[in-house]
Amino acid sequence: MVDPDPSKARDVVGALVEGYRRFYGEDPSGELVASWSSSVARVLGVLERAGGFPAVLELPLFGSERADFVVVGRGRALVVEAKGWSTVEKLNYVVQVDGLREVDPCYQVENYVSKLKYFSTAADRVRHFDGVAYLYGGASYSDGCRIARSDAELEEYVGSLGSPGDEGDVEAVASAKFTVRRDIVEFLRSHRDKLLKEAARFLASEGYGLGREQLVLVHDVLEALEAGSRKAFFVRGGTGSGKTLVALTLLFEAVSRGYHAVLAYKNNRLLNTLRYALSLRAPRGAPKLSALIVYYSTGRGHGLGERRAYEKGLYRNLNLAVLDEAQRMTLENIEYTMKSAPVTVYFYDDKQILIGYEEGFRENFLEAAERLGLAYDERELKTLYRVPPGYVKLVESLVYSGAVAQQDVQGYDIKVFDNPADMLEALQEKANKGFKVALVCAFTETRGDKNDLNSPENRRLTVKRGDREEVVTWLMDEKEEYPKYWCGELGNPLTRCASVYGAQGFEADYVGVVWGRDMVWRCGPLGCGWSVNPDAITDYVGGQYSLEKLARKDPGKALELLKNRYYIMLTRGIKGTYIYPEDGETGRLLREVVEKLQQH
Template structure:
């Protein structure tokens, strides 16, 4: 094997025997690997960092393998260096900044006289070490430690900081025997494995989160990215300064919007601010309430509609006298707000945060887009800041782009890595494979298009609540089915899988792993905001490939949520609008799995078309 090797799509670069390679050779390999991985040239300060630190790190490592620029979170962040021993590994966060730095807030530092603001290296280091210790498969094989190596600037903080090569050499030698190909393989071919969902972690660590949410999340491997942390710091600064301000944050699917929302919620509570965390999705809201226990009263609906007498935080009958003037209201999944919701929300608190994804609008009347947020703020004379979380952290960005291209262009490019994507001809085989993963200890879920049957809240074993089985009942009245679906592919499978219907009990238990995940399935309303490691997706006959394009089939749609603005009604009168809503829905359904997505198509022609790109 070559002494210098690049893995995956160019990164990381591994130097197996640093003592016998040229730093320039390694520098060029890293630069080339970066361009291959990201499709763009590195900026000057990154090149300067490599040029100044690679020679020092290689000399200090001597005969220890060095892993350089290890991507995490799909490449959103990278670990600078990992020195590999037989039983230990050393993570090095290397900085070659120039000048002196002073602290700005809790987690950022600023240079003098340039005024550049950067993330605290000690926070980065703690974040990376925790991720490898608690989330990476190599954490069970190697003891991960860490330090910050500074070159050219003065910096002091609470973490382990090293400023000269001799000391760095001594620390590396204390790792014991150098690692080899096996130990390097543990890391470069290992995977980050989230054993607990964010909701489960919060449930088990409520007290720590109330003391210091950011630190508690870092310690569990849930550290925020630099962009996420910047948003949190800015919001807390506005609270401290008594500002009346709106933060409008667009985040793609899987970008960590709920992590930002929950971090701010706990941070604001711990500082004594009057804060509410709000949702429209009652399934997600009830799951969080169950997890948070005694502080669940601070989680409310921002919209209840007529069934809740319009008493949501962003509705006209909200009991303002009961809650008074609030310091902070967080609107998660804010794309589901109406314009009236948005306008009313602006006056409920001093600081307001809107976390939204316009690719997750589900119903015709949902209007949570940037233009409507900024217009409402401007009309009321409220200052606002715009932020974007443009890349996913839960799933690889290349996978999300593949799904987008499939749904918008009809092109499937299966070159992505990091997601086990499978298409099944046989539903029983898919269920069996998911069951196998479940027995291996993985978190499993089953989601389906809102088609064929409408669900039944009153009788969960009624024919119209059966989603996977035979026969499927589209209309049920007077104790009998009056209209059956013509879908017969589940005949003789022996399967009986029902819709999840109980928002207060079933959904929270399902997504927290307390129900058999393969006896029930969730609609898009029950999937939005949730995740599992492996997710089975039932792709219905609502969006099918015909005549070299996507076509909407309104006949099988059973989603009546929203009345005249429901998908069912829109599909009858405006197929272009229905198509856009279906694209959003399938993006949600196909991005719930953090490790694998298994797909069964109820339409054979659509399945064969997509399979043609793979085989």
């Protein structure tokens, strides 16, 4: 928070530089410091003349997103995005400024206002948020939002807040924490009939606005479509970086412009859930959205990325193919999806490869594009939205190295339980408060049996409550059970559990993870580390390349895949992850990690 005295502008800029350095661990760019130097004195002068309004500068939202100024009134706040541009060219949802593509300022204002309104703790006290684009550099630009082109106009907007905010109002904004309060499946179900009308703009109005790196990608893909280019985009993004949201945005935006586009998956559980969430009666002449989500691999030759489907022409006249979870592709899938449409977009995370034959690596994408003579562009989605970056770093250090790195998890709720009954009780308490909960189990102990749902092979976990025993069973039906489970329509979610195959791509407010006896922590003469226990593993998916087979013939590869699995399972919870370890020594390590985290 800053005092609105304009004479202190230089001190404020210095404080911003130091704050940025502490928060991000690096120096701000020269361009960023120059923008602060040109805007801070002007805005502070406006705040002083408007009545001494306090403001929070460079408020962090999600990841690298920051609101320039949040002016605080009594129970109200105004987001001010200040741009000193002299010229600007509008391009869809981005603008061209001095040869660089930046987020459209009106889109940016709407995005930040909605995130404060829907996803921040500040909204518990500050009930009304509004925004304005402050174009003090004289750029000729308009896009339907509120724009202040002079200090006097900005002063008028600030004055509309009424009276300056008190310390409580300012503290609520300055210390705001941001959490996605609705998972994407729930959101799609609620708003599916509105997604073909300026999807990116509508998403921003509901708090799901895209960040700069995401929005520029959407623009560049649409530009390639408009130009009739033949081009592939390879987009790497870690867990919670918004890959699926951007993939869906591309699908909706392309279809709304009249292009023939599809979004493809291998994961039948995720595919069926998205189809279920988007299933609706389409308006006359409009495509049914659920039909635009297809398989890229079926194992039967019918998928977008399978040679037989290509040779039979099952997917003709495509303009755009978007491939999500592309790390699970084989070389055949990569080649034939590139041949399926002139513009292709591959979203992948090589830390989420699950089976020994999956080949969705960067090197394989690049080699295929070069062999086919395709132009290509590489991108990376660095900003994390679903979970705090500190928590993801904690999971990465724990799973991939066994290190206990201290991280700021920003209030993320992580607990380790000695028995499953206590974990389920804690999750039930969250469910009783209206939170969405889910249970994910390691693919161990039993194999599951689709043909006999009463088979002992479907009993994954036995929970003792006094003299009673309760059984948690596997989710088995990919078409019916999984979609209803992740949409919250399958009764008590704590009586069923998903495997990693049914967790990848999904999220809930709180997720319980049963850490199995497959990847266990062991100490010996040479030190401590993760080990594979093949006796507990029952995952047969993939045949000779399955985890069950690899655990015995190639333990090193199996351990690599197991680390990916726990990375996935431990990052499904938006607000918290509760863990029950079935192995005692592993449990001691996890409790040590959480205890150190709490002390920090």
